[in-house]
């Protein structure tokens with residue numbers, strides 16, 4: 001009741017106002033009757049009261065409706081992106097509702113959405129700024145190196161048998177690094193804009209992993225790292241995913257296990273049945289990742305071991321691409337690692 005008094009609806013305002021006016025008129029007629037100025041019987045007084053009440057109610061409702069409609073229209077014009085439609089005219093206002101409370105709620109919701117929009121825009125702006133900064137930082141080092149080698153060669157080094165081939169090779173390595181960075185950047189941007197469509201098909205996990213192992217065997221040999229299936233977890237599973245993109249995920253994870261591996265180490269790949277999906281794990285006994293870096297390794301350009309990553313020509317984008325690809329498949333990726341002991345990366349795939 002007290003809420004109704006505090007927040008009256010337009011209808012109750014009209015009723016109260018009409019009642020007050022009718023009572024005043026009734027009182028006046030009462031005074032006139034006592035002073036014998038008018039002579040109404042009881043029925044006439046009731047009819048007069050009701051007629052005054054209903055006339056006042058209709059007049060009040062009409063003006064209130066129009067007044068409210070004009071005010072609300074102004075507010076809606078500002079907060080709604082769509083135009084007020086023809087059907088939303090003053091007739092559509094329900095006076096028995098607390099119109100002002102409804103508008104207040106809609107304005108509050110609008111303000112909340114606006115705040116969220118602003119927050120998202122701010123986050124995107126920071127992301128864009130950081131991304132540009134990161135890219136230029138990444139490109140600067142190889143460009144600077146290439147510049148140095150070429151200048152030294154032009155300034156006479158070209159005829160120096162001791163350095164000419166070495167510097168040209170180093171320049172070529174840096175060009176290759178630039179190429180990898182640009183390729184990874186392209187992949188990331190296509191994944192982020194959703195341009196990269198998934199070509200989902202059914203394939204066997206074992207065959208794909210065998211192909212990846214075969215491709216990387218030579219690289220692994222340089223560190224005498226053994227690439228193999230995990231004993232007891234080498235059974236083939238048919239999965240549904242984009243085979244080429246999953247090859248890239250596996251490639252990135254196995255390449256990392258070699259890059260951040262220990263000499264004479266090993267990398268084991270295992271498949272685990274998890275009911276509706278399959279968990280694929282790539283486990284190494286390499287250098288591991290410090291606890292404080294675990295959460296950040298999937299961020300683009302983040303490197304836990306900066307010197308080794310750069311030495312090995314890493315773009316710092318590999319795990320970020322891996323995360324994007326698994327998320328595009330609506331699957332998850334996780335990491336367990338102990339510094340000095342090794343790391344295990346696991347991602348899921350939908351079972352056929």
Ligand code: ADP
Pocket residue numbers: 252256257259260261284286287288289297301302303304305306309310313314315316317318319320343
């Ligand atoms: P990068 O090109 O530097 O290898 P990634 O995105 O692939 O970039 O990896 C990010 C960082 O995570 C690496 O710089 C490295 O410090 C760490 N990392 C990734 N995989 C491993 C691993 N298997 N063992 C230890 N550290 C790893």
